[in-house]
Amino acid sequence: MKQPPTILVVDDEPQIRRFLRYSLEASGYAVSLADCGAAALRLVAAGAPDLMILDLGLPDLDGKVVLGQVRQTSDMPVIVLSARADEDEKITALDLGADDYVAKPFGIRELLARIRANLKPQRSTAxxxxxxxxxxxxxxxxxxxxxxxxxxxxxxxxxxxxxxxxxxxxxxxxxxxxxxxxxxxxxxxxxxxxxxxxxxxxxxxxxxxxxxxxxxxxxxxxxxxxxxxx
Structure with a gap:
């Protein structure tokens, strides 16, 4: 039986992690959680998830640093989910290798649609x-x-x-x-x-x-x- 895609949620807000875990599992995904950048990097090294949802405002490392380190070893899709709505922040994250950027507050239906789009095989280039x-x-x-x-x-x-x-x-x-x-x-x-x-x-x-x-x-x-x- 085919295993469901695993999504790593990296966010320091417990309520966001709980909400995303419930919503993603209800949509058929397996979920891993990290509350800081170091924990996220350990989970990626232990076994790359299929997609990462990454907050930029983490307590130990800036999310852009985490993104840069992930991109050294993995091309898995990364969706930034952040309260930082400044255009420069968005552009910097995307240029560093983020596949998408969703601003908080967010709608779960939109986030799920972005996840589906980024998990499609066609994302890899022509x-x-x-x-x-x-x-x-x-x-x-x-x-x-x-x-x-x-x-x-x-x-x-x-x-x-x-x-x-x-x-x-x-x-x-x-x-x-x-x-x-x-x-x-x-x-x-x-x-x-x-x-x-x-x-x-x-x-x-x-x-x-x-x-x-x-x-x-x-x-x-x-x-x-x-x-x-x-």
Whole structure:
């Protein structure tokens, strides 16, 4: 029998830990708990969980330090759950390797949706996948082609690369810097206005402005997220 995914909750507030343990176990997950950064790192070293929910305001180590140490040995999804709502904090955490950022106070349904999105196999990048889907779009990576209902959508090479990156990481927030580095390279990591232009062009071509549910969502001041299938 397949074991349920294990989620490590790292938070110094006992009521948050109790609430998340109850909610996650009720949703079919196995749960481990840590009340400080050192305990979290010990649990990760003992046997990597499938996903970590990480508070930044820990009593011994800043959560960003914990995140940095985890990323030295593990690529498991990490969702930051923090009362720090400042954009710079969000961007720093995401650039350090967090897969998502949820601000306190939070809704459990939203958090569960983020967990499901980050546990999907597609989070790993396009890699060896030959095809990706995003909403009603079919992206054929080998053929460098995007179809909707059998009708091709013509994209420039950069627009295509941008769409593949977003679709391969559907459900995750990608920062401006992460996207610019992946698609345009290190020389363009500060060209946020340039990225906005390409996102606008891409949305127009895939008809992401037609009044229906968005495929690409703007995370203000942070970056963009492609919506994972529910």
């Amino acid at each position: 890699g060896s996948q030959e095809r990706l889907t995003l909403g009603d779009l079919v992206i054929d990576i080998a053929a460098h082609r995007v179809d909707r209902g059998g009708e091709p959508i013509r994209l420039t090479p950069k627009e295509f690369s941008l769409l593949v990156l977003l679709a391969a990481n559907a459900g995750r927030v990608l920062t401006h810097r992460q996207i610019l580095m992946q698609v345009w390279g290190a020389a363009h990591v500060e060209d946020v206005a340039y990225l906005r232009v390409f996102i606008g062009q891409l949305r127009q071509k895939i008809r992401d402005n037609s009044g229906g549910p968005r495929l690409i969502v703007t995370e203000p001041g942070v970056g963009y997220r492609a919506i994972a299938d529910r």
